Amino acid sequence: MPSITYIEHNGTKHTVDVPVGSSVMRGAVDNNIPGIDADCGGECACATCHVHVDAAWLAATGARTAQEETMLSFANGTEDDSRLSCQIDVTPALDGLIVRMPAGQH
């Protein structure tokens, strides 16, 4: 199972195994990792699962969808490395992925 490391805004690290076919958002929610709210359950409707993808993993996690792009353009603290974690599907290629959470999701 791919291992993903989530780093809270305060620096606290959580490394968990997330099943292939799940999403980076589900991995955080299923393990009750603080910092990702994901209120809409992965419908790309709420922009409360914003993460910054570690530079080394930007290519592997792929490009933003159009809907995601517009949602992110209104989220707080969006950078070039920002993604909505519900839109990143977990694949074997993401074993070792590192993402960082922003200061807040609301």
Next chain:
Amino acid sequence: MRHADVLSAGGGQAAVQLAASLRQGRFAGSIMIINDEPGLPCQRPPLSKAYLLGQIDEAALPLRPESFFAAQSIELLASTRVTAIDRAAQRVALSSGESIGYGHLALATGARNREIPGMAGALGLRTLADARVLRDALGTARSVAIIGAGFIGLEFAAVAAARGLAVTVIEAAPRALLRGVSAPMAEALVARHRAWGSRLLFGSAAETVMADLVLVAIGVIPNTELAEAAGLACANGIVVDATLLTADPAISAMGDCASFPTGSGRVRLESVQNAADHARCIAERLLGRPAPYAKVPWFWSDQGALKLQIAGLATGHDQTVIRGDADSDALSVFCFAGDRLLAVESLNRPAEHMAARALLARPHGLTPAQAADPGIDLRSV
């Protein structure tokens, strides 16, 4: 007798969020969720959309996996109902016959579907069990009559049309989504449904409609009986104060069943956002950081390729301003009372929805003139 420091009566979105937020806040006490539905607490939004379309299966529906409840020390009693509250003794009676003491009781009893008496054979949509029946029925039925043009009725209409059924929607009110959205947005949605081949009938016109399948989707009744029997005030929901407490300091109410105060009167909302944010507010209070509940409500509804996103509450608006083209699949309706922005309804315009949520969280949002000027970037207001 067993005891839970925090006990949720009801096992929906709010109950699971309360437990999750308490543990994220390092709450060390015992947490118990009493859920009258079988299995794991599940997400309801996909039940009227992706699940019926076969885009996701049941494995994707639980709000959290079984491992979550064990790892977070959250006890879940499924297929069990709270039948009575003894406030003096701070304990509840369960349908299993067991009594459980509580430190704090969170009423998350939700709502149940309104029914039409005597309409045998009609189906409803609320639970996974309901959705299973409908998913099977969609495989064999060739026509469906849907009573009610609210969110559930229209979402189901979009699914049935996409699956090739002949769809008739029957609504007693003069238009769709009378309580849910403004007239211009309702018109835009109805026009798209008609373009997909569905018939939508409004008002009191008399006609006989034949269909293989009948869905009744005419709204809900909040489950307040448990609270009422315990002597708690109820009026279209369990009455709570600004911090979501009932008159009993050991009992809160949250989500669909809670009637809470806002700047424009008491409201009771049926949405994921409302349930989750209520739960977070109560968790903060139980963690020793009480604050009044003050979130901007938001909603979404997926109908075919249309994504409707709503920020705020349009109730009482007297003026609408449209951005985008009312005849296109992408527009936003800004709802004002005088100069005050109350709500923004966005169809396939997620950027405006996000901007609206930020605008509505501030005391002086946006004027009708600014809304009407497409040259004004909402982010800069």
